[in-house]
Amino acid sequence: MTPPSDTPASRRVRANGDGTVYQRKDGRWEAAGYVLAPGNTRKRIRVYGSTRTEALAKLTERIATSNRGVPVPSAQGSVSAYLTYWLEAVAVHQLRENTHTRYTACVHQHLIPGLGKKKLAKLTAKDVRTWLNQLRTTCQCCARAIDAHRDQPRCCAAGTCCSRRLSPLTLAYIHSVLKSALEHAVREEEITRNVARNVRTGTPRPRRFEPLTADEARQLLAAARNDGLFALYELALRTGLRKGELLGLQWGDVDLSAGTASIRRTLQRTQTGGLTTLPTKTRASERRIALPIECINSLKEHREGQEGERDAAAGGWKESDLVFTTQAGGPIDPANLNRGFRSLLGRAGLRRIRFHDLRHSTATLLLEQGVELVVIKELLGHAHIGVTATVYAHVRLRLQRDAIDLLGRTLRNPNRPDDGDDPPLCAPAVR
Incomplete structure (x- = not known):
C-alpha cells in the first residue's frame, strides 16, 4: 500500500x-x-x-x-452595465427627475469613462482612489473633447491647455453618486462591500455666500416697491422660503386672516414635463409658517393687482390658483425670476448675488438678532438642525464673539478706573 x-x-x-x-x-x-x-x-x-x-x-x-455568513458576489458584468441598470431600474423610481438627470450626466460623463470597463465584483478601493486622483488633475476640455466642438478652439485643439479642472465640490458629488450606486449593489448582494466608502476624498470647502446686510435688505425692498413681484421678494426676504416654494405657493395655502402659510409643494422645470408642481424637497420642508404683518399687507395688495390682471386678460387668463403668476395667469419660470432679480439688484445699486442668497440673508439676520437656532431650522424647513448649524457657522462664531465681549464687561473690575487705553475685549469680528 x-x-x-x-x-x-x-x-x-x-x-x-x-x-x-x-x-x-x-x-x-x-x-x-x-x-x-x-x-x-x-x-x-x-x-x-x-x-x-x-x-x-x-x-x-x-x-x-x-x-461568516457573507455570500459570494454574484455580479459578473462590468461597472458600466451595472450603472446603466441602476439608473434605469432603480434610481429613476427613487429620485426627483432633475436629480436623476444630474445623476445620469455624472455617470455618462465621468463614471463610465473612468471605471466602466472594470468588473463590478473586482472593483477595489485602490481603483476608485486612483481614478479620483486622476480625475482631480485632468483638464476636462482634454478628457471630454470639449474643445473639439467649439467654433474657435482655445484649449487642446489650439495647442494650449486651459487646465480646466473639476472643483472639490464636483469631485465630492461624483464620489457620492458612485457610493449610492454601489450601496444598492450591496443591498442586492451583487457585491459584498461598498469599496467607494473606503476612499476618503476630503471635506470640500463649502460654497461661499455673501448674505445681504440689514441696510442692503432695506435697500432691496425699497427698490422693489413698484415691482409687480414685490410681495414675492418681501416674502422671500422675511421668511426665507426657497424659490420653488414661492413659485408653487397657492392661494389655498395662504390664510391671510390667521397670518399663516402652508408650504406643501414646489415649482420646478423638468425635461419631460416642463414647469411642474412637485412635493416639497423633504418631509421637513412641508411646514406651516407665520407671516409677518408686512407680508400680509403686501399679499393683499398683490391679490388685488392679480384680480385686475385677470379682468384685463379676460378669456386668455390661465386659472392656476398660484399666488405668483405671469400676466396671463401661468406659472413663472424660475429662470425668468432669476433674470428679473438680477435686474432688481441693478436698480437697487447692490452687488450681484443669487436669489437663493435671500434665504441665507433671512437666516443670518435672524441669528444676529438672537433668534434660537431651532426656530430658524423650523422656519427654513431643514431636515436636521445640524444642517442649519453647519451652513450658518460663520454667524455663530460672530455671536460667540459678542458673548465673550459681554462676559468681559461683566468680569471687569468695577474699582479700576477706565482710562480709555484698554485693548479691545476681543479680536476683530470673525468673517
Whole structure:
C-alpha cells in the first residue's frame, strides 16, 4: 500500500466540505468548493493558481468568508452595465427627475469613462482612489473633447491647455453618486462591500455666500416697491422660503386672516414635463409658517393687482390658483425670476448675488438678532438642525464673539478706573 505522503497531490483525499484541488492539463492548479450565495443558497465556485498552495489558499479564504455568513458576489458584468441598470431600474423610481438627470450626466460623463470597463465584483478601493486622483488633475476640455466642438478652439485643439479642472465640490458629488450606486449593489448582494466608502476624498470647502446686510435688505425692498413681484421678494426676504416654494405657493395655502402659510409643494422645470408642481424637497420642508404683518399687507395688495390682471386678460387668463403668476395667469419660470432679480439688484445699486442668497440673508439676520437656532431650522424647513448649524457657522462664531465681549464687561473690575487705553475685549469680528 502506498503511503499517503507518496500519493500525487492531485489525488489526495480532502475532508468533506474542504473542496477539491487538482492540477489541470495546462499546468495550473484549480480548486473548487461550495460557498454561500445570495438568497441563502449554495454555489460551487472555482479558483485558480500557479501552485497548489496558491489555489488552496484562495479557496480556503472564500470558504472562510462564506462561513461568516457573507455570500459570494454574484455580479459578473462590468461597472458600466451595472450603472446603466441602476439608473434605469432603480434610481429613476427613487429620485426627483432633475436629480436623476444630474445623476445620469455624472455617470455618462465621468463614471463610465473612468471605471466602466472594470468588473463590478473586482472593483477595489485602490481603483476608485486612483481614478479620483486622476480625475482631480485632468483638464476636462482634454478628457471630454470639449474643445473639439467649439467654433474657435482655445484649449487642446489650439495647442494650449486651459487646465480646466473639476472643483472639490464636483469631485465630492461624483464620489457620492458612485457610493449610492454601489450601496444598492450591496443591498442586492451583487457585491459584498461598498469599496467607494473606503476612499476618503476630503471635506470640500463649502460654497461661499455673501448674505445681504440689514441696510442692503432695506435697500432691496425699497427698490422693489413698484415691482409687480414685490410681495414675492418681501416674502422671500422675511421668511426665507426657497424659490420653488414661492413659485408653487397657492392661494389655498395662504390664510391671510390667521397670518399663516402652508408650504406643501414646489415649482420646478423638468425635461419631460416642463414647469411642474412637485412635493416639497423633504418631509421637513412641508411646514406651516407665520407671516409677518408686512407680508400680509403686501399679499393683499398683490391679490388685488392679480384680480385686475385677470379682468384685463379676460378669456386668455390661465386659472392656476398660484399666488405668483405671469400676466396671463401661468406659472413663472424660475429662470425668468432669476433674470428679473438680477435686474432688481441693478436698480437697487447692490452687488450681484443669487436669489437663493435671500434665504441665507433671512437666516443670518435672524441669528444676529438672537433668534434660537431651532426656530430658524423650523422656519427654513431643514431636515436636521445640524444642517442649519453647519451652513450658518460663520454667524455663530460672530455671536460667540459678542458673548465673550459681554462676559468681559461683566468680569471687569468695577474699582479700576477706565482710562480709555484698554485693548479691545476681543479680536476683530470673525468673517
